[in-house]
Amino acid sequence: MSASSPSSRSTGFTASVWVARIAILVGALVFLEQAPGTWVPKLFLAKPSAVGERLGEWMGFGDEDPILWDALRTTLLHAGIGLICGTVLALVIAFVVWRSTVLARSVEPLMAVIHNVPRITLIPLFVFWLGNGDAPINVYVIGTAFFPMFYNALQGWRAADRQVIDVLSIMGARPRHIFATYLLPQSREFILSGLLIAAPLTLVAAIVGEMLVGTGIGGMLSLYRVSFDADGLYTATVVASAVGVAINTAVGRVNRRHRTRMLETGGL
Amino acid sequence: MSVGASVEVRSISHTFPATKGNEPVAVLDDVSLSIAPGEFVALIGPSGCGKSTLLNMVGGLIRPDEGEVVYAGSAVGAVNTDVGYMTQRDTLLPWLTVEANVALPLRFRREGKADIKGLVTDALDRMGLGGFARSYPGQLSGGMRSRVMIARTLVYRPRTILMDEPLGALDALLRLKMQDELLEMWRRESATVLYVTHDIEEALALADRVFVFSARPARVLAELAVPGERPRDTRREKDLVAMYDVVWKTLREELDP
Amino acid sequence: MIGPSLARLSALPSMPRWMQNGLVTLAFLGLWQLVVSVGLQDEFWVSSPQLIVERLGDWQEGGELWDNLLPTLRVALTGFLLAAVAAMVVAVALASSRWLDEVLGWYLDVIYALPKPALVPMFLFALGLGDSPKYVLVVLIVFFVFYYNLRAGLGEPRANLRNALGILGARRRDVVLYLELPTLVPYLVASARIGAPLALVGTVFAEFFTATPGMGNLIERASTTIDATGLLAGVAVLTVIGALVDNMLRRLDLRIGRWRA
Secondary structure, three states, rough: OOOHHHHHHHHHHHHHHHHHHHHHHHHHHHHHHHHHHHHHHOOOOHHHHHHHHHHHHOOOOOOOOOOOHHHHHHHHHHHHHHHHHEEEEEEEHHHHHOOOOHHHHHHHHHHHHHHOOHHHHHHHHHHHOOOOOOOHHHHHHHHHHHHHHHHHHHHHOOOOOOHHHHHHOOOOOOOHHHHHHHHHHHHHHHHHHHHHHHHHHHHHHHHHHHHOOOOHHHHHHHHHHHOOOOOHHHHHHHHHHHHHHHHHHHHHHHHHHHHHOOOOOOOO | OOOOOOEEEEEEEEEEEEOOOOOOEEEEEEEEEEEEEOOEEEEEEEOOHHHHHHHHHOOOOOOOOEEEEEEEEEEEEOOOOOEEEOOOOOOOOOOOHHHHHHHHHHHOOOOOOHHHHHHHHHHHHOOOHHOOOOOOHHHOOOOHHHHHHHHHHHHOOOOOEEEEOOOOOOHHHHHHHHHHHHHHHHHHHOOOEEEEEOOOHHHHHHEEEEEEEEEOOEEEEEEOOOOOOOOOOOOOOOOHHHHHHHHHHHHHHHHHO | OOOHHHHHHHOOHHHHHHHHHHHHHHHHHHHHHHHHHHHHOHHHHOEEEHHHHHHHHHHHHHHHHHHHHHHHHHHHHHHHHHHHHHHHHHHHHHHHHHHHHHHHHHHHHHHHHOHHHHHHHHHHHHOOOOOOOHHHHHHHHHHHHHHHHHHHHHOOOOHHHHHHHHHHHHOOOHHHHHHHHHHHHHHHHHHHHHHHHHHHHHHHHHHHHHHHHHHHHHHHHHOOOOOOHHHHHHHHHHHHHHHHHHHHHHHHHHHHHOOOO
């Protein structure tokens, strides 16, 4: 997202940019390494070296339990399952709403109202109803993935060219033919863009849910915070950040290749 | 009444530098024109041959690599605010009302508020836009937006008016009507007009003289003085029909590389 | 019974949006109350509109409502404004220096990619359980909304309008006033519409964990005391506030964007 046009920049410019970037990074790391204990009370920040060490332990080096992989898998499963289920649900409901104007008139206002309720505040309620396991998290993540995909799908299908559909009908195509030959290929574009918007959101949603329930990476964040384990907390934060950056980078790459426009939804 | 300025283009050559992925483009090759005050001159030639660039130079928006533009006796250096510039593309500010748009050049010239109001109302009435002063450009049709641009151009009485295919976006019927209005306006203002167009008939209908340009890099291929009082019947007056053939033949060779 | 209701549904589109939403909300609330009153569901688990309204009344009298709502609104609004101003400064700075843009812009892109709610425990740890972590989260979220939108706005070159204004006699000041600022306005409004609800939700989320008063605090307490009514009452308040803010901003958007055909 930075300004482009590489041909007009000299190699000197590019070099100085990279030097500056690395300098900032190194400076930050050095500060973090030195600060605790000297400038800043020991508990506030964690040394990068300590973080690295803890990370190694979590990965299983030195005979420790490799808890990292379990946590990662839990979180990614929460996010992934929620994304897929939310997407399928959204597509089904959007399709039904699109086909039936009567249903549209009752469902759409309902969606608008539900969409207005701040979902995060409902997580404790879900926990209350569904217990302290995966269920409340899954419900929350599904809810997060549902809305962008629902609106995308509805908009995409409503933009479908009626003339094409009419012509196909005259040629003898049945609804399922029309769906297969026109609607489905045309939908690929917005389904993809919906997935790209929802993916980072589901990751964040999974972690948020886990923070309140206690599993996965979110659970680790909660745990180390309340047990005043600075190294653990910062290491977990680094892990969560890494996953977030990885997903966003992957999404960005796919985006650039397919040039879809993304909503700035802020990530909550 | 304002009197038009003279415009002289002396041996102008210009090349656009290379951009990302493109070669440098030579657009003008030793072009010279001499336009008398109050003349209506048409510039016709294939697309992209540099006619617009030439207009930009008269407007002071681009400095030519070689040669110079002499406007009313002095060389053009900075942006030339004594000209009016009408393009095909909409250059109205969409967030201002019609009357605010037309008032802009007067505002920029720091005229007094009372004077501005009067001049703007005048200009709008002359273009038949009286009732639309408070509308926004987005609410108007293409033809009306053209009229607003004309009003905005005339309100500050420029001595020269540059027009770059101003009627290009209009449908054929509207274009004929607007051509009449342009002539009407030109007669009233006595300004010098440089009119770029693709349409040979339009050029012959409107101009005193027609300059025919080659393909890029543009050179002046021919200069024709158009006979007859306006309004002209370009389809039936023999001289004009013959002239049309000449121009068309000249241009056709330029179009086939 | 279905027929006439369906027929009545066909009258819906002629109503304005707020009326449609209002009707649906009322229908939903009515159904909810019915289910609970008839005994299909236990009030303990799902509460009921009646209980919620009663609780809101208690809160209003006892002062809990405003003692918690106002701090939340204060934090959200302050964070929102801080973030907006910061984003404007940064966006303009980065737009004027290619070098700064390359160096800092890269870091901003990375920070944007971090899952911000996941950073909250770290904020709580480093900054305590007061208001600071709330501000940090809100500013972080809202900043990027404004930053990226403003970048897009600043990047619009609009060369032909610039040229036209030049010939009409505009000076630098005129160009800024009549061209550059107006092109930014839609981006600012869009950022506000997206950022305002996010500021609110971010504050509430941080309040789940902090000790100072706030709606999130209220909801969290209700949740730990297994108080479904309290929880839903809090949710109701936030929903209404969110809807009001969104409505206000939407009308601002329409008023400012009157020129869009």
